[in-house]
Amino acid sequence: MLVTASSNQTSLYRLTGHSLAATGEAASVQPVAQTAKSGSAQSGQYTPEQLSQIAELKARDQEVRAHEQAHLSAAGGIAVSGARFTFVTGPDGQRYATGGEVNIDVSEVAGDPEATLRKADTIRRAALAPANPSGPDQSIAAKAAAMANKARGELLNSQKQPSRNGELIDLTA
Numbered sequence: 001m002l003v004t005a006s007s008n009q010t011s012l013y014r015l016t017g018h019s020l021a022a023t024g025e026a027a028s029v030q031p032v033a034q035t036a037k038s039g040s041a042q043s044g045q046y047t048p049e050q051l052s053q054i055a056e057l058k059a060r061d062q063e064v065r066a067h068e069q070a071h072l073s074a075a076g077g078i079a080v081s082g083a084r085f086t087f088v089t090g091p092d093g094q095r096y097a098t099g100g101e102v103n104i105d106v107s108e109v110a111g112d113p114e115a116t117l118r119k120a121d122t123i124r125r126a127a128l129a130p131a132n133p134s135g136p137d138q139s140i141a142a143k144a145a146a147m148a149n150k151a152r153g154e155l156l157n158s159q160k161q162p163s164r165n166g167e168l169i170d171l172t173a
Contacts, residue, residue, distance in 0.1 A: 120148035
């Protein structure tokens with residue numbers, strides 16, 4: 001089973017006109033005025049609104065990339081892909097990451113509760129590695145904790161002594 005650890009803790013940003021609005025899909029950033037794009041934007045001059053949009057996009061890009069890198073670093077060998085990003089294009093023509101994901105293998109290790117316990121620990125650490133884990137990250141961490149509890153139960157069951165029903169024990173000393 002694969003699970004995606006994601007930095008989409010907030011909706012993706014869609015920049016339209018003068019405002020920054022949340023949306024569930026990636027979008028291109030539209031310039032505040034078409035004349036700004038064709039005239040002054042090409043020469044490096046942007047309106048204050050565009051400069052604000054660019055600054056917000058740059059900050060979000062850095063946050064998303066750091067978030068996904070934290071997942072990758074903590075996941076180690078259970079990561080089955082590198083980070084994948086969702087991008088928007090800013091008024092400056094640059095692409096900025098606004099969301100991302102890292103796929104990790106969250107399957108149990110068949111027949112080996114000790115290995116499953118270690119893997120569950122790694123999954124939990126990877127899910128909670130970013131400074132601000134998203135809702136999906138926290139959900140993955142909770143599932144990893146449940147997987148660890150199940151593995152602990154299996155370990156305890158395998159370590160129990162066989163029942164001594166009907167056997168007499170000498171309690172005199």
